[in-house]
Amino acid sequence: MPEPQIRKTAMIVETIHHEGGPAPDVPQRRAAAMAVIKNPFAGRYVEDIAPFMKDLEPLGAQMAQDLVAALGGDAAQVEGYGKGAIVGAAGEIEHGALWHVPGGYAMRDAIEKSAAIVPSTKKVGPVGARLDVPVTHTNASYVRSHYDAMEVGIPDAPRADEIVLVLVMTTGGRIHARMGGLAAADVKGEDGLR
Template sequence: MPEVKVRKTLVQVETIFHEGGPAPEAPQKRAAAIAVIENPYAGAYVEDILPFMKDLEPLGAEMAKMCIDALGGDASVVEGYGKGAIVGVNGEIEHGALWHVPGGYAMRDAIAESMAIVPSTKKVGAAGTRLDVPVTHTNASYVRTHYDAVEVGVPDAPRPNEIALVLVMTTAGRIHARIGGLTKDQVKGEDGLR
């Protein structure tokens, strides 16, 4: 199995105090951890890429911790999450799909209440490509206040033979959310949806 070769990591933190209306009791914080890795399958079609998913598990756990640390070190404050990948142009979209399991389960394992599926997006792009990573509530996908996205990117990545892997965590729903629907205090936590 190929070894995971990390060229660089990046952590970004955004703190939102208001969106033009009254300030909430606590600002929303959104953290993203990005790891730029060598794509072992770039440049050729390889039928069996599945083993690399297992190799990515330790990196997923490390990146989940990076997000939690960026939000203050307390996993209990995490209310939203998402994941994504940008594959360099010598790779294929399926190489980014390898991140689904190791990235998603790393966050779910790091957060107590996390029954909801982790939303995801991926694309193939050149260095500097930006990605809007979708976010939903960690324990109930139908909580509308937490439907969000965090834009990420690295100026010099991914290079053609790289993949930029992304995890995102948030501490709250959108500031000034007011479109109705299920709220976080109504979550039953039984099925990952409601």
């Protein structure tokens, strides 16, 4: 397979000072890196699509590094992550699933303490489709304070023959999390869960 043909990239960075309650000492930040690529399988059924995952690895690595930089450059401060894909109308949901391995492992390689599964979502959608990308703690999936999502999208994408690939990272949990459960400070980091 040829390397991915990128039409455009985009970065969204949010700094959350509060959600109606008291402002924390350090605002929470979250960012989404997006890449709009041509879908090499659009408009036809192709049985063996898995090799394209390898072709996506360099793009995933670059997007993950760009996210760390957008959040201040310190990989140790990243506490949450997630990934997703929006497939254009001439593609199929399975084309978005190709992002699981190259997107997820790229983020794990770019940050510290990343034993937890990288949550993911995908859909087939029209131009301008939005996607809620799920986010959990990077090292322990049971940390409730980090259960979150970031809504993303690009106004002119995906075109029918494109895929929007998305990676999300955060520097903390929800700004006013108070539902109890395992605290981030108490993570053992042994199994990706606790």
